[in-house]
Amino acid sequence: MSAPTTTPAPGRPVPLQPEPRRRGRRRSFGGGGPLVYAVAALVVVVTVAPVAYAFLGGFRSNAQLAADPVGLPSPWVVDNYVAVLTSASFWRYTLNSTLVALITTVVVSVLGVMAAYPLARYRFKGREALALVFTLGLLFPLTVAIIPLFLLVRDLQLTNTVWGVALPQAAFALPLTVVILRPFLAALPKELEEAAAIDGASRIGFFWRVLLPLSGPGLVTVGVLAFVASWNAYLLPLLVLSDPASQTLPLGVASFSTQYAQDTAGVLAFTSLAMIPALVFFLAMQRRIVNGLQGAVKG
Amino acid sequence: MTPRPTGADVAASPRGAAGAADRPDRSAAPARPSGGGRRRSSSRLSARTRTRLEIAFFTGPALVLLGLFIVVPVLQAVRYSVFDWNGLGPLDDFVGLDNYARALGDTVFTGAVVNNFVIIALSIAIQLPLGLAIALLLNRDIRGRGFLRVVIFMPYVLAEVVAGVVWVLLLQPNGLVDAVVEGVGLGGLTQLWLGDPDIALGTVMVVLTWKYLGLAVILFLAGLQGVPEDVYEAAQLDGASWWQVQRRVTIPLLGPTIRTWGFLSMIGSLQLFDMVWILTGGGPANSTVTMAIYLINQGTERGLYGYASAVAVLLFVISLVLAVLYQTFVLRRDNEVAPKPRRAAR
The missing domain is CATH 1.10.3720.10 (MetI-like)
Known part of the structure; x- marks a missing residue:
């Protein structure tokens, strides 16, 4: 979810408090009649069908797919999946994607929380101006800067390296991260600082020993958002990673699908396997992702 | 790992960090009057300066990353846009607003x-x-x-x-x-x-x-x-x-x-x-x-x-x-x- 996920939320930051949401309280109005369930079922089918088609199609042969595009696998063929899982390129793409996403996430989280700390908890002249720098960063999407960025990465000799993708991605993820983290850090009680000062901790000591552990939930949220955005990113890797050995999973999927265009079943297997890490990560983190997006948008 | 800060930030960050490290925890009451410290490190740095250094230390790396990969490229885009240029060689064919x-x-x-x-x-x-x-x-x-x-x-x-x-x-x-x-x-x-x-x-x-x-x-x-x-x-x-x-x-x-x-x-x-x-x-x-x-x-x-x-x-x-x-x-x-x-x- 490259562009729109990281799309700047308009400038109203919202504290990402762990939500004390009352669940299931809307029992009063409208349960489910048959019509409601029918609509829900239709929505689920339309949403899931393409993904299910890809997974099941990967278990079919090209002859089966040609004979009947809708049918279930008969017999089930595992060759396509085996071929992908035993190919070195698939694992290389996965490894590259993982590296890029991890570096992006770590850089964004560390620099983001560091920058958000004084903006949230120091009083100094020019604080709002400094905060505005980050907020304004939201206005510049990667697409606008892509050409000079590509040339800059080339001049820094970072073409075909994970850093050439991870660092620019981290930079473009920073504004949203700071905008989300700042109110989160500001919402932690003031007494913490006073207690730490009485115990003799410096403000930097306070940051390391008190604030960082407490900002865990906020950090996980921004980290997950940055990770997913990086994992799915296409435009910047497309320009920066021209060497197949350095390419990430989205680039791998795209090139596999053009290279083996005739092998529909193989493409479906490759694509399905490429989806799995994102789906697993999403299922594990879905509450975080959802809360993060909601927190970035609503009050 | 992260790009090193440049300019003023380079000077600021390591000192900010060092200042924190060699300062015993007890001395760090936030609003200490500038002349009051007996320790050398704190007498050299007034409370205000120290705060400034801390701010530079915390926000510096993020600002450098932002500057290098967002501000510079965006400004470059504006600059390139008035040239006829193939990405290689000197930027010398100024064409104004032709593009x-x-x-x-x-x-x-x-x-x-x-x-x-x-x-x-x-x-x-x-x-x-x-x-x-x-x-x-x-x-x-x-x-x-x-x-x-x-x-x-x-x-x-x-x-x-x-x-x-x-x-x-x-x-x-x-x-x-x-x-x-x-x-x-x-x-x-x-x-x-x-x-x-x-x-x-x-x-x-x-x-x-x-x-x-x-x-x-x-x-x-x-x-x-x-x-x-x-x-x-x-x-x-x-x-x-x-x-x-x-x-x-x-x-x-x-x-x-x-x-x-x-x-x-x-x-x-x-x-x-x-x-x-x-x-x-x-x-x-x-x-x-x-x-x-x-x-x-x-x-x-x-x-x-x-x-x-x-x-x-x-x-x-x-x-x-x-x-x-x-x-x-x-x-x-x-x-x-x-x-x-x-x-x-x-």
């Missing part, structure tokens, strides 16, 4: 701008009612609500490329989409979904709806949770039907959420690249080309870096103007524009 004039005179570019606007309008026209309907549905007390929520949001998390490749296969002749269309007895309506210039943009819209509807639903659901329960109770007591309550109470209360989602959707549509690049590459016959696709085609594909930079600047200006107009005329009522952290009064 801009050429872009605005190119029907492919103006077509791309129109396509972007069509995508913005259709995204909102399609996803708003659909997303609202599904969110209202999910807000009812039905079984499997949590499951539904996860399922509907799933496409949003998949990579555009991955989803796009699957859809290309679904939409190919004799693919699943054709089979379904024939299955419901509309066999005569099967098309070259992505190959016919007249309908390719429509097909792209269908895929975009599938991909991004989940975001609308999730955001609307969050907004719905902010609608107080007693509003429903009061309306129920007054004998309002479910639909009346939704139309007169819930949807108006959802206003701010809807307007914010509209903003996100608009900005996303303006930047649209990945999905269209995979589905059609901008074709057939440029019928689905977007500004970002045009930009990449001219830039890295054809090596016209100066010209592509002018296109990037135009894309930015168009986005900025739309964003400002939206803020002014749509979001104004929600008091959204404040850059300061502000608790929303709801």
Whole structure:
């Protein structure tokens, strides 16, 4: 979810408090009649069908797919999946994607929380101006800067390296991260600082020993958002990673699908396997992702 | 690992860090008067200076990254845009505003701008009612609500490329989409979904709806949770039907959420690249080309870096103007524009 996920939320930051949401309280109005369930079922089918088609199609042969595009696998063929899982390129793409996403996430989280700390908890002249720098960063999407960025990465000799993708991605993820983290850090009680000062901790000591552990939930949220955005990113890797050995999973999927265009079943297997890490990560983190997006948008 | 800070920050950060490290914890009461310290480190640095150094230490790395990879490239784009330049060699062929004039005179570019606007309008026209309907549905007390929520949001998390490749296969002749269309007895309506210039943009819209509807639903659901329960109770007591309550109470209360989602959707549509690049590459016959696709085609594909930079600047200006107009005329009522952290009064 490259562009729109990281799309700047308009400038109203919202504290990402762990939500004390009352669940299931809307029992009063409208349960489910048959019509409601029918609509829900239709929505689920339309949403899931393409993904299910890809997974099941990967278990079919090209002859089966040609004979009947809708049918279930008969017999089930595992060759396509085996071929992908035993190919070195698939694992290389996965490894590259993982590296890029991890570096992006770590850089964004560390620099983001560091920058958000004084903006949230120091009083100094020019604080709002400094905060505005980050907020304004939201206005510049990667697409606008892509050409000079590509040339800059080339001049820094970072073409075909994970850093050439991870660092620019981290930079473009920073504004949203700071905008989300700042109110989160500001919402932690003031007494913490006073207690730490009485115990003799410096403000930097306070940051390391008190604030960082407490900002865990906020950090996980921004980290997950940055990770997913990086994992799915296409435009910047497309320009920066021209060497197949350095390419990430989205680039791998795209090139596999053009290279083996005739092998529909193989493409479906490759694509399905490429989806799995994102789906697993999403299922594990879905509450975080959802809360993060909601927190970035609503009050 | 992270780029080293430059200039003033380089000086500031290590000293800020060292200052913290060699200072025993006890000496660090925040508001200490400058002359009062007996220790050398604190007498050298007044409290104010130390605060400054700390601020530089904490924000410096982020600002450097921001400067290097956002500010510099954006300024460079503006600079390149007034040159005729192939990305190599000296930047010496100054052409003034020619690149801009050429872009605005190119029907492919103006077509791309129109396509972007069509995508913005259709995204909102399609996803708003659909997303609202599904969110209202999910807000009812039905079984499997949590499951539904996860399922509907799933496409949003998949990579555009991955989803796009699957859809290309679904939409190919004799693919699943054709089979379904024939299955419901509309066999005569099967098309070259992505190959016919007249309908390719429509097909792209269908895929975009599938991909991004989940975001609308999730955001609307969050907004719905902010609608107080007693509003429903009061309306129920007054004998309002479910639909009346939704139309007169819930949807108006959802206003701010809807307007914010509209903003996100608009900005996303303006930047649209990945999905269209995979589905059609901008074709057939440029019928689905977007500004970002045009930009990449001219830039890295054809090596016209100066010209592509002018296109990037135009894309930015168009986005900025739309964003400002939206803020002014749509979001104004929600008091959204404040850059300061502000608790929303709801």
